[in-house]
Amino acid sequence: MTFTLRWGIIATGGISTKFAEDLFIDPATRESDVAHKIAAVGSRSVASAQKFIDRLQSNPSPNQWGEVGWNAWGLEHGVLDGAKAYGSYDEVFADANVDAVYIGTPHTFHHANAKAALLAGKHVLCEKPFTFDLEELDELIKIAKEKNLFLMEAVWTRFHPIAYALQDLLKSGRLGKIKRMSADFSMNFEPDTRPDSNRMVDPEQGGGSLLDQGPYPSVWAMLALHQHPDNTDSDPRVVASYQKVYERSGVDAASTWVVSWKDFADATLVTDMTASGFNDACAVITCEEADVALAYPPWRPERFTIVPHASFEPGSIKERETNEFPATKAGGGMHYEADEVARCIRDGKTESERMPLAESRITQRWLDDVRKAGGTVLKDRKSTVGQ
Numbered sequence: 001m002t003f004t005l006r007w008g009i010i011a012t013g014g015i016s017t018k019f020a021e022d023l024f025i026d027p028a029t030r031e032s033d034v035a036h037k038i039a040a041v042g043s044r045s046v047a048s049a050q051k052f053i054d055r056l057q058s059n060p061s062p063n064q065w066g067e068v069g070w071n072a073w074g075l076e077h078g079v080l081d082g083a084k085a086y087g088s089y090d091e092v093f094a095d096a097n098v099d100a101v102y103i104g105t106p107h108t109f110h111h112a113n114a115k116a117a118l119l120a121g122k123h124v125l126c127e128k129p130f131t132f133d134l135e136e137l138d139e140l141i142k143i144a145k146e147k148n149l150f151l152m153e154a155v156w157t158r159f160h161p162i163a164y165a166l167q168d169l170l171k172s173g174r175l176g177k178i179k180r181m182s183a184d185f186s187m188n189f190e191p192d193t194r195p196d197s198n199r200m201v202d203p204e205q206g207g208g209s210l211l212d213q214g215p216y217p218s219v220w221a222m223l224a225l226h227q228h229p230d231n232t233d234s235d236p237r238v239v240a241s242y243q244k245v246y247e248r249s250g251v252d253a254a255s256t257w258v259v260s261w262k263d264f265a266d267a268t269l270v271t272d273m274t275a276s277g278f279n280d281a282c283a284v285i286t287c288e289e290a291d292v293a294l295a296y297p298p299w300r301p302e303r304f305t306i307v308p309h310a311s312f313e314p315g316s317i318k319e320r321e322t323n324e325f326p327a328t329k330a331g332g333g334m335h336y337e338a339d340e341v342a343r344c345i346r347d348g349k350t351e352s353e354r355m356p357l358a359e360s361r362i363t364q365r366w367l368d369d370v371r372k373a374g375g376t377v378l379k380d381r382k383s384t385v386g387q
């Protein structure tokens with residue numbers, strides 16, 4: 001019988017909506033061997049939790065990908081049967097019908113929410129950035145290990161077909177050795193038009209570009225460089241960084257940092273919440289024989305192009321080659337990470353080999369180092385461990 005993971009979703013904001021929608025997608029569109037069910041939704045108000053469930057239950061407007069009737073398969077197959085609406089997150093953690101909790105609250109709440117879920121005996125999938133800082137993450141890892149529970153950062157992009165294809169290309173040796181890379185998540189959130197309470201603007205919610213956007217250039221550096229067989233450095237560190245302050249609230253408008261993998265390669269990583277991203281490339285990996293450019297957006301690219309070097313500095317690759325890798329046949333692509341969680345829990349694993357906790361620790365440390373070296377209001381903010 002197919003293993004079914006029973007989810008409790010906490011928070012009813014933007015990303016929880018997308019995650020929940022993807023649980024309704026027919027697994028046949030992605031060769032899945034697990035199933036999902038939404039057992040409970042928790043919100044700061046019960047009305048909001050009920051509204052979230054009602055929208056999934058009704059015949060709503062097209063989903064974020066313009067798909068009409070996206071919930072039909074899920075409704076037919078009981079994804080929402082018996083789902084409970086709660087006016088608190090704690091009630092979700094206490095629900096015996098919930099196996100795993102998805103955390104879709106703002107960054108600065110991830111630690112407290114994930115800790116409470118783990119202490120209540122639930123497996124956890126937590127949105128990025130995992131926590132505000134490494135100290136918070138280490139406490140979660142400790143609790144998860146002690147209680148033998150699954151814990152993972154929700155870096156959904158790692159599970160997309162293009163992520164595997166890019167790694168296969170880089171490992172194949174066709175492009176020669178990797179020399180260096182850059183990756184950039186810029187997107188104009190137009191912060192000046194947002195209220196002070198907006199999570200990109202508000203320091204209390206960990207606002208600014210670094211914590212929100214930073215996980216995405218990081219994911220490409222981790223996949224392309226860190227996981228490359230030529231890399232022997234298990235602890236790549238930030239060697240230079242700069243943050244541009246968004247004066248209105250003191251968070252960062254943009255951040256740039258360089259990470260070095262000793263005896264291998266360096267990555268220059270950029271985030272910016274005030275400028276649009278470059279459509280043709282959100283990451284460029286420079287190799288001996290050619291470059292690889294990954295098309296925007298960094299959270300869900302669907303195309304990369306192998307670009308020959310300039311004629312005065314030729315590599316062995318002479319022709320430009322574009323390769324398409326649709327993120328998914330239906331839905332947004334968050335179902336891959338949900339499947340990974342279900343598979344791991346079914347198999348008794350406490351972490352994912354594709355998204356290991358050690359790699360979350362590395363990128364969390366980068367965010368800490370850039371923030372602490374910068375001049376924003378979050379520079380000296382303490383972790384919530386022990387509070």
Ligand SMILES: NC(=O)c1ccc[n+]([C@@H]2O[C@H](COP(=O)([O-])OP(=O)(O)OC[C@H]3O[C@@H](n4cnc5c(N)ncnc54)[C@H](OP(=O)(O)O)[C@@H]3O)[C@@H](O)[C@H]2O)c1
Nearest residue numbers: 011012013014015016043044104105106107127128129212
């Ligand atoms: N993986 C991705 O691609 C992706 C994309 C976007 C965001 N994210 C991550 O997901 C998290 C949430 O982002 P989002 O865009 O979904 O945010 P959002 O739309 O603002 O939703 C956040 C939700 O958190 C809950 N919440 C609890 N305490 C809150 C507080 N003090 N102020 C505001 N909201 C509070 C609210 O839900 P209730 O009222 O129901 O409790 C709110 O709807 C962030 O950490 C972000 O980095 C990930």
